[in-house]
Amino acid sequence: xTAALFDSSNGAVVVAIVAAAIYVTVxxxxxxxxxxxxxxxxxxxxxxxxFAALLGLALPFLGxxxxxxxxxxxxxDEERALLLEEQALTEEELVEHPSSRPCPTCGxxxxxxxxxxxxxxxxFARRCHSCGKWLRLGxxxxxxxxxxxxxxxxxxxxxxxxx
Ligand SMILES: [Zn+2]
Ligand SMILES: [Zn+2]
Numbered sequence: 001x002t003a004a005l006f007d008s009s010n011g012a013v014v015v016a017i018v019a020a021a022i023y024v025t026v027x028x029x030x031x032x033x034x035x036x037x038x039x040x041x042x043x044x045x046x047x048x049x050x051f052a053a054l055l056g057l058a059l060p061f062l063g064x065x066x067x068x069x070x071x072x073x074x075x076x077d078e079e080r081a082l083l084l085e086e087q088a089l090t091e092e093e094l095v096e097h098p099s100s101r102p103c104p105t106c107g108x109x110x111x112x113x114x115x116x117x118x119x120x121x122x123x124f125a126r127r128c129h130s131c132g133k134w135l136r137l138g139x140x141x142x143x144x145x146x147x148x149x150x151x152x153x154x155x156x157x158x159x160x161x162x163x
Pocket of ligand 2: 128
């Protein structure tokens, strides 16, 4: 009686168990395989890939959850794209602000083209009293209209022009 029961209905159960075991095993290997591949995409370290493999094989299905927590947040490709983006931004900034220099009075960074320090109001340029263009303080003659403008020292706007 028990043997008959085993033969007829348990045969199907065994098949189902074997099928489930194969299914779980395939899934288990596939998950571990995915973890290793993902680890290699996220890290150049060989040991991290080994760690992922061990985690996937030692702790079936639980390992992948742990792996998701500890893995690097970005893949190497994403990291590279981010780096390029940052570089592009920095270059853009350099183009926008071609050169800066410290203000001789207050020492803060100001753009080379500034004619006056926005922080301490030190003047670096003055207007040509003949043509109205901005001139550097060190210039003795206006390069636009050839007007003699004399030498003016830093921070004392308008003195040379009036004298
Ligand atoms: Zn200043
Ligand atoms: Zn001029």
